[in-house]
Amino acid sequence: MRRLTTTLETTLGRFGGVNLLPVAVALVAFVLIGAPSSWLTLTVAGLAMGMMLFLMASGLSLVFGLMDVLNFGHSAFVSFGAFVSATVLAGMGAWLTADSWVLNSLALAASYLAAICFGLVAGWFFETVIIKPVYRDHLRQILITIGAMIVAEQAILAFWGGTPFSVARPHFLEGSWIIGDVSIEIYRAFAFTLGAAVFVMLFFVLNRTRIGLLIRAGVEDREMVEALGFRVDRLFIGVFMLGSALAALGGAMWAGYETLITPHMGAELMIVVFIVVIIGGLGSIEGTLLGAIMVGLMSNYIGFLAPKLALASNMILMVAILLWRPNGLRPAVK
Amino acid sequence: MSLLSLRQMKTDIGQYSVLHDVTFDVPEGGVFVLLGRNGAGKTTTLRSIMGLWQPSPGSVLFRGEDITALHTAQIARKGIAYVPENMGIFGTLTVDENLVLATANGRFDPARLKRIHALFPALEKFRDKQAWSLSGGQKQMLSVARAIIEPRDLILIDEPTKGLAPSIVAAMGEAFREISADTTILLVEQNYNFARSLGRDMAVIDDGRVAHTGSMESFAADKALQDRLLSLSV
Numbered sequence: 026m027r028r029l030t031t032t033l034e035t036t037l038g039r040f041g042g043v044n045l046l047p048v049a050v051a052l053v054a055f056v057l058i059g060a061p062s063s064w065l066t067l068t069v070a071g072l073a074m075g076m077m078l079f080l081m082a083s084g085l086s087l088v089f090g091l092m093d094v095l096n097f098g099h100s101a102f103v104s105f106g107a108f109v110s111a112t113v114l115a116g117m118g119a120w121l122t123a124d125s126w127v128l129n130s131l132a133l134a135a136s137y138l139a140a141i142c143f144g145l146v147a148g149w150f151f152e153t154v155i156i157k158p159v160y161r162d163h164l165r166q167i168l169i170t171i172g173a174m175i176v177a178e179q180a181i182l183a184f185w186g187g188t189p190f191s192v193a194r195p196h197f198l199e200g201s202w203i204i205g206d207v208s209i210e211i212y213r214a215f216a217f218t219l220g221a222a223v224f225v226m227l228f229f230v231l232n233r234t235r236i237g238l239l240i241r242a243g244v245e246d247r248e249m250v251e252a253l254g255f256r257v258d259r260l261f262i263g264v265f266m267l268g269s270a271l272a273a274l275g276g277a278m279w280a281g282y283e284t285l286i287t288p289h290m291g292a293e294l295m296i297v298v299f300i301v302v303i304i305g306g307l308g309s310i311e312g313t314l315l316g317a318i319m320v321g322l323m324s325n326y327i328g329f330l331a332p333k334l335a336l337a338s339n340m341i342l343m344v345a346i347l348l349w350r351p352n353g354l355r356p357a358v359k
Numbered sequence: 360m361s362l363l364s365l366r367q368m369k370t371d372i373g374q375y376s377v378l379h380d381v382t383f384d385v386p387e388g389g390v391f392v393l394l395g396r397n398g399a400g401k402t403t404t405l406r407s408i409m410g411l412w413q414p415s416p417g418s419v420l421f422r423g424e425d426i427t428a429l430h431t432a433q434i435a436r437k438g439i440a441y442v443p444e445n446m447g448i449f450g451t452l453t454v455d456e457n458l459v460l461a462t463a464n465g466r467f468d469p470a471r472l473k474r475i476h477a478l479f480p481a482l483e484k485f486r487d488k489q490a491w492s493l494s495g496g497q498k499q500m501l502s503v504a505r506a507i508i509e510p511r512d513l514i515l516i517d518e519p520t521k522g523l524a525p526s527i528v529a530a531m532g533e534a535f536r537e538i539s540a541d542t543t544i545l546l547v548e549q550n551y552n553f554a555r556s557l558g559r560d561m562a563v564i565d566d567g568r569v570a571h572t573g574s575m576e577s578f579a580a581d582k583a584l585q586d587r588l589l590s591l592s593v
C-alpha cells in the first residue's frame with residue numbers, strides 16, 4: 026500500500042501533481058464507458074456541476090480557513106440565491122422569452138445580480154448577528170449555524186411555499202448543441218464558463234492583490250497577520266460577504282440547471298459542498314476547485330456506470346482521498 | 360522614561376494562571392534580554408505585550424501610553440514588531456510577498472530592502488521562492504527581516520537561535536547588533552552565550568514572576584545567581 030501510494034505520488038508529481046487527478050478520472054471513465062458520445066455528455070455535465078459546486082463551496086472554505094469558523098448555515102445562501110433569482114426571472118418573463126439574446130441575457134444578469142446582492146447583505150447580517158458572538162467556539166458555531174439554516178429553510182417555506190418552484194430559463198440557453206452524435210446542453214456549457222470566469226477572478230484577487238495576499242496569509246496564520254498590523258476580523262467580514270454572494274450565485278445557477286427547486290435544496294447540497302471543501306483542503310480555492318470538479322465528474326460517471334452506487338459515490342471518494350491525503354488534495358497551509 | 364514598562368502583569372491562559380507578577384522596564388536602545396527556564400513564561404510575556412493574550416490585572420506601557428487593552432493590530436501600528444517562536448512565516452507566499460505584507464503601504468522602501476538583503480543575502484537569492492521551502496535558518500531570517508522592513512521602535516524576538524547551526528547563529532548575532540543600533544530589541548533566549556554577547560540589560564523570569572533584573576554584565580559575573588535562576592550548570 027505504501028509503495029503503491031508513493032509510486033502514485035511520484036508519477037503524479039512528474040506530470041503536474043494532484044491537478045491532473047480529474048484528467049485521470051476522465052480517462053478511466055472513458056475506458057469504462059466505452060461510448061465516446063455518452064462520455065463527452067457526462068464529462069460536460071460533470072464539469073458544469075463541478076463549477077457550480079465550486080461557487081457554493083469556495084466561501085465556506087475561505088471562511089473556515091481564515092477564522093476557523095464552521096458555518097453549517099452556508100447552504101442557506103445557496104437556497105436564497107436560487108429563490109431570489111428564480112423570482113426575478115419569473116417577474117421578467119417577457120424579456121426572458123423574447124427572441125433577443127440581449128434581452129434574455131439582461132434578464133439573466135438581473136437575476137444573478139439580485140442573488141449576489143442578496144448574498145452580500147445576508148452575509149453581512151449573518152456574520153454580524155450570528156457568527157461574531159461565537160468566534161473560537163466550534164460547538165456553539167455548529168449549533169447556532171444549524172439553527173440558522175433551519176430558520177432560513179422555514180423562511181423560504183413561508184415566503185415561497187412548499188410546492189416546487191419552477192425556474193424559467195432564458196431562451197438562448199435552452200436546448201443543446203448537436204455535433205455528430207454528441208449532444209451538449211447549452212446551459213451546462215454556460216455554467217461551466219461562468220464558473221471558470223469567477224474562479225479566474227478569485228484566483229487573480231487572491232494571488233495578485235494586497236487584500237488577496239492578506240487573506241491567504243490570514244488563512245495560514247491569523248495571529249501573525251494581526252501582529253503585522255492588520256485587523257483580520259474586519260477582513261473576515263468582507264470574505265464572509267463575498268463567500269455568501271458566491272454561494273448565492275451558485276444557487277442561482279443551480280436553479281437554472283435543475284429548473285425545479287424546493288426549500289430543501291440547500292440542505293441537500295450542503296453535504297456535497299462539505300465533501301468538496303474537505304477533499305479539496307480547507308482554506309484554498311485551488312483545492313476547492315479541484316474537489317468540486319472531482320465530485321462533479323465522479324457523480325456523473327458513477328451515476329451512469331453504477332446508478333446504485335450514485336448516492337454513496339461522494340462519500341467513497343472522500344474516504345479514499347482522505348486516506349491518501351488526510352489534509353485534502355491541496356490544503357492552504359504547507 | 361523607559362520605552363516599554365510592564366506593570367504587575369498577570370496573565371491567565373484558559374483556566375491556568377501562567378504569569379503571576381511580571382514587572383520590568385525596557386530602556387530605549389540596545390538589546391534587552393529576557394531569560395528563564397523552559398515554561399517560565401517568556402513567550403507568554405511577549406504575547407501579552409503584543410495583545411495576543413490579555414493580562415488582567417496589570418498593564419503594558421509603551422512610551423508611557425497604556426496599550427494593554429489595544430487590539431494586536433493597533434499595538435503593531437504603534438511601532439512594535441513581533442518575531443514569534445514558531446517564526447510565523449506564510450509558507451504559501453513567496454519571500455518577497457512575506458516581506459511586502461509587512462510594509463505599511465504595500466511598497467518596499469528601496470534603502471531598507473537593500474539593507475535587509477545585505478544582512479541576509481539568502482532572502483535576495485530566494486526572493487521568488489515559496490517560503491515553506493526555505494531552510495529553518497532562512498525562515499528565521501525572513502521572520503526577522505519582516506520585523507525590520509519598516510522602521511520600528513521595538514522588536515520582540517522569541518528564541519531566534521533555536522535549532523540553528525553555529526555559523527548562522529553568529530550571522531544572526533551580527534544582524535541583531537546592527538539592528539539594535541537604531542531599534543530596541545527585546546530578546547528571549549535559551550542560548551545563554553548568545554544572549555550574553557548581545558544584551559545590555561536583562562531580566563530573568565521564573566514560574567511567571569520576575570526573579571531578577573539588572574545589567575547583563577553583573578549577571579554574567581554572578582555564577583551563583585545564574586545557577587539558581589537558570590540551572591545552567593545542570
Ligand SMILES: Nc1ncnc2c1ncn2[C@@H]1O[C@H](COP(=O)(O)OP(=O)(O)OP(=O)(O)O)[C@@H](O)[C@H]1O
Pocket residue numbers: 372373375377395396397398399400401402403404444549
Ligand atoms: N496555549 C496554552 N495553553 C495552556 N497553557 C499554556 C499555553 N501556552 C503556554 N502555557 C503554559 O504557560 C507556561 C509558560 O509557557 P511559555 O510558553 O510562556 O514558556 P516559555 O518560557 O516561553 O518556555 P520555552 O522556553 O519552553 O519556550 C507553561 O507552563 C505552559 O505550559
Ligand SMILES: [Mg+2]
Pocket residue numbers: 401402403444517
Ligand atoms: Mg517560549
